Amino acid sequence: MPFDALTEATLRTFLAAFYEKVRRDGLIGPVFAGAISDADWPRHLATIQDFWSSVLLKSGRYKGNPFGRHQALGRLSPAHFARWLGLFEETARETFSPEVADMLVERAHRIGDSLKAGLFFRPAGIPAG
Incomplete structure (x- = not known):
């Protein structure tokens, strides 16, 4: 039965289910596997929980730099983001009521777009890298 409220506990349940899908995915799973060892996944999930808790629940726990972390991977493409967002939306709709899922998906799209x-945006005349 979908959750009707977003709390630390329901967020944790959602993120665990979502990142299980991510890790098994043929496109984005290898990117994560190359950046995060199996032993580091619990710590990574805690960081991700802090990030989304800060964004969605205003907890203020996350103090990192998500742009810098993604930039350091160096091998991301728009297709990776599209797949991540697709899995995010799928899992949100499986986990939460439509109202909560819509809010999560909208926020994920805004963050992803940013x-x-x-x-990937390069004004004319400015080389990448």
Whole structure:
């Protein structure tokens, strides 16, 4: 039964289910596997929980730089973002009521659009890199 409220506990459940899908995915799973060892996944999930808790629940726990972390990977493409967002939306709709899922998906798209703009937008005449 879908959750009707977004709390730390329901967010944790959602993120665990979502990142299980991510890790198994043929397109984005290898990117994550190359950046995060199996032993580091619990720590990574805690960081991700802090990020989304800060964004969605205003907890203020996340103090990192998500743009810098994604930029350091160096091998991301718009297709990676599209797949990530597709899995995010699928899992949100499986986990939460439509109202909560819509809010999560909208926020994920805004964050994804911001990251993509920073990673892939190059004004004319400015070389990449």
